[in-house]
Every structure is written in structure tokens, then in C-alpha cells.
Amino acid sequence: DTGVSQNPRHKITKRGQNVTFRCDPISEHNRLYWYRQTLGQGPEFLTYFQNEAQLEKSRLLSDRFSAERPKGSFSTLEIQRTEQGDSAMYLCASSYEIGDGENIQYFGAGTRLSVL
């Protein structure tokens, strides 16, 4: 399978705990994105990387959230001191883009987080 891979698929945690999600993009893709989706809503942009550089962060990404993409390969999204409002599906997407060319983002299956 050469698609975007996300782990774990489901995570249940207690309020106040830290959680970390992993995303493995399509191998030749240089851009990686994180989105969050709540029930009945479309995905909302959180942050994106070009290679290992984090180039944009949404206002939604509070200081409890941190994302990394070491060596420009896989990425991790960590949420510290989780709150019930963090319960959502966390989606990762990747794309290949050089300059101002076409950009099609391919999504993984997501990690569903439930904070009790």
C-alpha cells in the first residue's frame, strides 16, 4: 500500500494526558499537512511542512499542540494536556509540489481521538 498511513487509527485517553500521532506520507511527496475534523464539519487546516520545515500554522494550533517532521519523512503530532474539546478525527495529507504547480493533497484514514 503506497498511500498515506496514520497510526494509531483510534486513541482513547483521559483528560490531561499527552498523546502522539504518527503520519507516514506517500514516499516521494515533499509536503505534509495536518487537519482536524469534528463531526458534521469539513476538515480544518492545522499546519503544514515542506520537507522538514514547518511553514504555516493555523490559529487553531494552540501551544498544547506541536508537530514535527524530522528528516522530511514521517511526521508526528503531539497534544499535551488533552481536553475534551480535542476529541476529533486528526487527518494527515501529503502532496508533491514544485513551485507554483498543481497540488493534490492525498489523505490518510485519520486518527480518531476520544478524550474522556
Next chain:
Amino acid sequence: EDQVTQSPEALRLQEGESSSLNCSYTVSGLRGLFWYRQDPGKGPEFLFTLYSAGEEKEKERLKATLTKKESFLHITAPKPEDSATYLCAVRGYTGTASKLTFGTGTRLQVTL
């Protein structure tokens, strides 16, 4: 700020009953309009991208069209397997011009 509004929120069709989904958008310079399909519990699956007014793309029973203010996803003679949420997204020139701004989607149910 880029905005996307989709209508209707939900649509129920009988098999073979054609219809259209609407996506209205405002964007600071359109770099692309995207249609995705999302099944319950799964990530969005890419369908089409459109770049300029007048552009059309087709795939099986689906056809996407684009004007300067909206896009339509036409579904011809749908089948039950077309049941899903259809998401519209735009990419504009805000920020680093890479993020997608999504609408809330249209939930389509096709019955026998």
C-alpha cells in the same frame, strides 16, 4: 479569509435519480477547487480539481463544473455505492497558499 458553503447539507436520491450538489466559494485568488468523497470513518478521497471558470471534469457518473463563484458536482443515474459525504475545498493565495479550506459537505444517500 477563504470561505466555502455547500448545499444541500443532505440529499436523498433514488437509484437512477440524477441531481447536483452546489459549492459556493469566496477566495483571494483561486489556485484550485477540489472535490473529495468521504466515507464514514475514513479520510477524504480525491475526485477532481478545477482551476479556471468554464473547466469541466468527468469520472464515471460524476461531473464537476466551475464558474467564478461556484462549482457543481453533477451525479448522473446514481447507484447506492455513490452514497457518501462529498466535500468541496478551495486553495487560495492566503498565507503560504498551500492549505485547503473545506466546506461542511453534502451527505448523499442513494436508495434502491
